[in-house]
Amino acid sequence: MMTIDPALQQIIEGQQHDPFSVLGLHDINGRQEVRAFLPEAESVHIGPGNIPMQRIEGTDLFSADVTGHNLPGHYQLSWIDKDGKPGQHYDPYSFQPILEDFDLYLFAQGKHWHVYNILGSHIKTIDNISGTCFAVWAPNAMRVSVVGDFNQWDGRCHPMRFRNSGVWEIFIPGLDAGTIYKYEVMNRDSKDVHLKTDPYAQQYQIPPDTASIISEKSQFKWTDISWIKYKQDMDWQHQPMTVYEVHLGSWRKTEKDQYLTYRELADDLVSYVKDMGYTHIELLPITEHPYAPSWGYQATGFFAPTSRFGDPDDFRYFVNRCHEADIGIILDWVPAHFPKDAFALARFDGTALYEHEDPRQGEHRDWGTYIFNYDRNEVKNFLLASAVFWLEEFHIDGLRVDAVASMLYLDYSREEHDWIPNEYGGNENLAAISFLREMNHVTQSEIPGSLIIAEESTAWPGVTLPPDADGLGFTMKWNMGWMHDTLQYMQKEPIHRSHHHNSLSFGLLYAFTENFVLPFSHDEVVHGKGSMITKMPGDDWQKFANLRMLYTFMFTYPGKKLLFMGCDFAQRDEWNQKHSLDWHLLQYAPHQGISELVTDLNQLYKSAAALHYHDFEPEGFEWISCDDSSQSVLTFMRKCKEDKIVVILNFTPVPRENYRIGLHDAGVYEEILNSDSSIYGGNNVGNHGYKETEDYPWMDREYSLNLTLPPLAGIVLKLTDQTSPSKQTNVVTG
Numbered sequence: 001m002m003t004i005d006p007a008l009q010q011i012i013e014g015q016q017h018d019p020f021s022v023l024g025l026h027d028i029n030g031r032q033e034v035r036a037f038l039p040e041a042e043s044v045h046i047g048p049g050n051i052p053m054q055r056i057e058g059t060d061l062f063s064a065d066v067t068g069h070n071l072p073g074h075y076q077l078s079w080i081d082k083d084g085k086p087g088q089h090y091d092p093y094s095f096q097p098i099l100e101d102f103d104l105y106l107f108a109q110g111k112h113w114h115v116y117n118i119l120g121s122h123i124k125t126i127d128n129i130s131g132t133c134f135a136v137w138a139p140n141a142m143r144v145s146v147v148g149d150f151n152q153w154d155g156r157c158h159p160m161r162f163r164n165s166g167v168w169e170i171f172i173p174g175l176d177a178g179t180i181y182k183y184e185v186m187n188r189d190s191k192d193v194h195l196k197t198d199p200y201a202q203q204y205q206i207p208p209d210t211a212s213i214i215s216e217k218s219q220f221k222w223t224d225i226s227w228i229k230y231k232q233d234m235d236w237q238h239q240p241m242t243v244y245e246v247h248l249g250s251w252r253k254t255e256k257d258q259y260l261t262y263r264e265l266a267d268d269l270v271s272y273v274k275d276m277g278y279t280h281i282e283l284l285p286i287t288e289h290p291y292a293p294s295w296g297y298q299a300t301g302f303f304a305p306t307s308r309f310g311d312p313d314d315f316r317y318f319v320n321r322c323h324e325a326d327i328g329i330i331l332d333w334v335p336a337h338f339p340k341d342a343f344a345l346a347r348f349d350g351t352a353l354y355e356h357e358d359p360r361q362g363e364h365r366d367w368g369t370y371i372f373n374y375d376r377n378e379v380k381n382f383l384l385a386s387a388v389f390w391l392e393e394f395h396i397d398g399l400r401v402d403a404v405a406s407m408l409y410l411d412y413s414r415e416e417h418d419w420i421p422n423e424y425g426g427n428e429n430l431a432a433i434s435f436l437r438e439m440n441h442v443t444q445s446e447i448p449g450s451l452i453i454a455e456e457s458t459a460w461p462g463v464t465l466p467p468d469a470d471g472l473g474f475t476m477k478w479n480m481g482w483m484h485d486t487l488q489y490m491q492k493e494p495i496h497r498s499h500h501h502n503s504l505s506f507g508l509l510y511a512f513t514e515n516f517v518l519p520f521s522h523d524e525v526v527h528g529k530g531s532m533i534t535k536m537p538g539d540d541w542q543k544f545a546n547l548r549m550l551y552t553f554m555f556t557y558p559g560k561k562l563l564f565m566g567c568d569f570a571q572r573d574e575w576n577q578k579h580s581l582d583w584h585l586l587q588y589a590p591h592q593g594i595s596e597l598v599t600d601l602n603q604l605y606k607s608a609a610a611l612h613y614h615d616f617e618p619e620g621f622e623w624i625s626c627d628d629s630s631q632s633v634l635t636f637m638r639k640c641k642e643d644k645i646v647v648i649l650n651f652t653p654v655p656r657e658n659y660r661i662g663l664h665d666a667g668v669y670e671e672i673l674n675s676d677s678s679i680y681g682g683n684n685v686g687n688h689g690y691k692e693t694e695d696y697p698w699m700d701r702e703y704s705l706n707l708t709l710p711p712l713a714g715i716v717l718k719l720t721d722q723t724s725p726s727k728q729t730n731v732v733t734g
Contacts, residue, residue, distance in 0.1 A: 004056065011037050011156065012059055014186065014193075017142055019159040024093030025071065032067045034075070036091060037156055041079035046071070047088075053077075074129055074173075090129055090173035092158060097169065098126075098133050104165040107137075110377030113388045113442055116303050119167070120200030121214045123177060131173035132214050134181075136198060137378055138349035139166025142188040146170060147195070148181035148211070155184030155193065166378070177216035180205060182343075187350025194350070197300065197343055199382065204288045206307045210300070210343045213307075220316040224323035224395060231328070231397060231449035236475070237515065240612040241560035242602050243330065244278040244568075245521055247295060248286060248309060251565055253580040262305075262314035266321035274325050276568065276595075277602030281322060282330040282400055284522065286315070290341060295522070295577055297402060298369060299334050300344035302386040305394070312394075319395050328397040330451065331390055335383045335439075336403040337369040346370055354379050360420050364406065366413050374407075374431035383435070384442055391447040398451030399443070401474070405457045407432040433472070440473030451475045453517060464515040479516035479559055482507040487524065490550050493537045494632065494652045494712070501629035504553075504651075508621065515616045516559040520567055525575045533570040533594075542653060544570065544590045545682065545712035548597050548675040549649060552714030555601040556638060556647040558615050568598040593681030604673055604716070613640040624661050625699060633709065635661050645672075648707065649714040655685050656709040662699030668692045669705060669717040676710035685710035691717070 010016035011023065025034050034046055036053065039060035044053040049069055053062035074095070078088040099118060106112035107119075119135045126133075134146050144160045150172075151157035160168035175181075183196045197204065201212035249259055251269060260268065273281055286309075288301025296306070305315040322329050338354065340346045345354045355370035356362030362371050373379050390396045406412045411419040411427045422430050443450050454463050454472070457480040465471025489503040525531050536546035547570055555561060566581045569591045573582060585591040605611045614620020624635035624646065632651040637644060644665060650656055670690050676682030691705050698704035709715070 004059065008035070008056065008059075008061055011061065011159075014145075014156045014159070015142060015191070016159060017162060019143075020093055020161045024091060025066070025075075031065055032069070032071075033063055034066050034071075034091070035061060035063045036077055036093075037061050038077070038079055039154060039157065040081045040152065041087070042082050042084075044077060044079040047076040047078055048072070050078075074127055090131075092170055092172050095126060095171045097161060097163070098171055099135055099163065099167065099169050104163055104167055107167070107381055108165045108377060110381040110384070112381055113385055113446060115381055115385045116200055116202070116389050116393075120198055120202060120303065121181065121212065123214065123217060124171070126171055129173050130176070131171055132175040132179070133169065133171045134160065134183075134198075135167055135169040136160075136183055136200070137165075137167050138183075138185055138353070140188050140351045140353065141168070141185050141349040142191065143184075143186040144168040144349075145184045146172060146181055147184045148179060150175060150179060150181075153184075155186075175214060177214050179214045180211040181214065182211055185349055190350060192350055194347075195343060196348060199345055199348070199354075200303055201301060202304050203312055204301050204304055204307055207288075207290045207292070210290060210341075215304075215312060218313055218316065218393075220313045220320075222316070222320055222395065224320050227323035227326070228395065234449055236449070236451060237616055238613045240279060240606040241517075241615075242278050242555075242605055243280040243282045243517070243560070243562040244273050244276065245282045245284070245519075245562055245564040247284045247522065247565065247575075247577055249292065250575070250577045250580060252583065257580075259308055262310040262318040265309070266318040270318075270321050270325050270327060273322075273327055276599050277606065278327070279606065280328040280330055280397070282562065283332060285332045285334055285402075287334070289339075290344075291339070293577060294339075296332065297334055298337075298339040298367075300339060300341060302382070303389050316394060323395065328451075329395075330398040330400050330453065331396050332402055333387065333390065333399040334402045335372060335386075335435075336401075336407050337364050337367060337371050339369050354382070358420065360414075360418055361410070364413070365418070371406075374429070374435040380435050380438070384439055387439055387443050388446055391443055391450050397449070398453060398475075400453045400455060400478075401436075402455050404436070404454045404463075405460070407436065408456070408458070408460055436472050436474075437467040440475075441467060444473070444475070454478065456480075461513075474515075476515045476517050476560065478519045478521075478562075479507070479511075479514075480519070481510070482516070482557075482559070483519055483524070486550070486553070487520075487535060489651075490546060491535050491537065497632045497651050498629045501627070501632060504634055505623075505626040507557075508623070508626070511558050511621070512616060512618045517562055518554055518557060518559040519562040520554070520564060521562060522564045522575060525564060525567065525571075527574075529574070531571050531574055532567045533572055538653070540590070542712060544594065545653075545676070547594060548680055548682070549651065549712050549714050551594075551598060551601060552647075552673070552675045552716070553634075553649055555605050556611060556636075556645070556714070556716060558621050558638075560612075560615055561605065563598070568595060570594040590681045593679065597675060597680040600673060608638075608645055608672075608718070609642040610638040610640045610645045613642075614638075624663070631656065631659075633659070644719045646705075646717040646719075647714060648709060648717075650709040650711060653711045655711045659707045659709045660696075660698050660704050661707065662697070662701030663693055663703045663705060664701050665719055666693045666695075666703045668720050670720050671715055672718045673716040674710065674713065675715070676713035682710065682713060685713070686715060 053064040145155035160170040198212040203213040203215035285296030287299040453476045454474040462471030536543040622637040693703040
């Protein structure tokens with residue numbers, strides 16, 4: 001039996017760490033020899049010259065002595081397969097290293113913000129030969145190969161070149177857009193082999209299939225130049241921001257219960273959001289994810305919009321249409337954890353590569369997921385590049401960073417002995433803190449005007465302070481404390497609310513310590529918590545009145561606004577990602593009334609500078625009365641240079657006649673909104689559209705208003721220069 005060179009035997013066994021030293025054209029003892037591994041071939045020739053190759057006995061390796069043939073730098077292999085069919089391609093092992101050393105150096109330093117243009121799969125032309133470059137980071141692998149239908153998923157056919165940085169690369173001529181592929185990764189120590197999707201792939205198969213797809217270079221023509229310029233120049237802190245949070249898969253479905261495509265959503269969803277008056281859409285994660293009930297929060301494709309609704313250019317079309325309608329797009333982004341699916345990032349090269357080895361650092365017990373190792377430069381670079389990718393390549397206007405609290409604390413949701421203190425003995429995750437600061441700096445400097453919003457549920461100080469002021473550098477933070485306190489208060493029967501009055505006023509003690517967003521999000525209408533309307537106490541009329549009052553409170557309180565889909569027309573059932581929203585409810589007056597109110601609140605919040613200009617600054621807010629607990633009434637003023645607006649909220653079902661409030665400014669106060677208006681389903685109890693101050697000191701103020709307060713309702717008054725009643729607007733009656 002013929003003895004085979006050990007290096008060739010390693011090719012046959014799929015254990016060759018350096019295939020480029022074996023395959024292709026090499027000088028062997030002064031001879032020029034070409035070697036190729038072609039398991040499907042019966043006979044093989046080299047072109048030009050039609051040089052026959054000889055099968056190495058008992059193997060699928062072929063070789064040919066080409067001394068004196070003067071082969072070109074890139075030669076073709078032609079073959080007849082075992083079924084008699086011809087095949088031909090340029091030899092991948094005739095190509096020199098592809099990636100630049102400087103790119104690999106930056107990646108190893110964690111400083112290559114655009115590494116997604118280097119790693120992954122990219123269609124290229126090299127020396128006038130078209131094909132696809134593949135590159136993947138797997139430093140602890142014995143071998144990494146590209147596999148797919150094109151090579152019968154045989155990992156011995158296209159083993160990759162190893163670079164010192166731990167990156168593997170290969171250029172495979174002839175592979176084009178639409179080709180599905182994975183990486184076959186053999187661990188260096190155990191020799192275990194796993195099929196992995198490409199972490200940097202920009203397109204995947206439609207779940208439940210999981211292969212990566214060679215994505216065609218985008219052909220999309222953006223037409224949102226004016227929006228981009230506006231975003232870069234915008235004084236976002238002083239602009240209105242009212243966000244519609246959406247799960248694309250269940251917002252609305254077709255008559256056949258199928259998903260709407262990105263392009264269909266660009267028509268239907270954008271029109272709805274525009275009509276309702278929102279300024280932004282926030283998408284639950286559309287990064288590719290295999291498990292739909294995770295709502296996208298267990299992502300496996302950090303550089304690809306999910307294929308459920310179309311291809312990447314279809315998603316670009318959706319974003320572009322939003323911008324043409326002057327609607328911003330915020331994407332939920334999840335750098336806190338990733339799922340344990342064997343085909344994805346988990347134990348990528350057979351070791352804890354993206355995650356920590358120690359489960360006390362590397363696993364979320366509650367979620368059954370892995371935690372990113374923020375100490376590792378290449379992992380930080382992966383996440384930083386993902387953030388830049390969405391903001392730059394898809395013109396996304398902002399990222400809402402999920403589960404920030406779980407990143408900040410080493411003992412987050414852990415038992416006493418199930419975590420490892422930091423080097424100073426504390427529970428702060430120093431590496432994650434450093435990553436978040438760098439991420440905020442990079443995104444906001446590379447893509448000016450980007451809004452990076454933290455979902456952070458603790459009292460961590462300085463979340464929205466800049467890093468040079470010892471902050472984390474986010475632009476905004478969800479106000480989870482306000483949300484919890486307010487909903488707990490609203491769920492109480494009105495007769496008990498007087499004992500919990502400070503739940504409504506307490507938030508102003510910290511309202512301006514961060515740049516807050518007020519969120520009524522998807523998390524509040526799932527898992528047995530009930531929908532927004534079913535949280536409200538009382539009979540059906542009282543439930544709707546309470547909800548109208550709650551939204552009036554929210555839209556007049558300091559902070560940007562966020563409302564989850566369905567909440568804006570009082571969906572009765574909890575949100576279920578399997579089903580479309582219950583749009584049929586809009587045929588009923590109470591639900592239509594909530595929708596009309598949210599529309600008017602959006603418009604009022606945007607048009608009245610006093611309600612948004614100082615959302616983050618104390619000079620825009622003044623209590624008139626925060627201590628009327630016996631009657632459960634709150635009164636406050638929102639103000640700026642342009643105007644002054646007074647808000648009075650009666651949290652009981654008792655109408656209050658002759659309710660006096662003190663004011664410093666005399667004049668006519670127009671009732672610009674009344675949540676008890678019949679337009680919204682109320683009873684029209686109010687003040688006939690306006691009230692004029694009296695020279696009657698009250699509450700240590702020179703003037704006062706004598707008002708009628710509708711039950712379970714809020715009224716909004718605006719100081720005008722008029723001395724006679726203004727024409728009543730269409731949003732106020734009573």
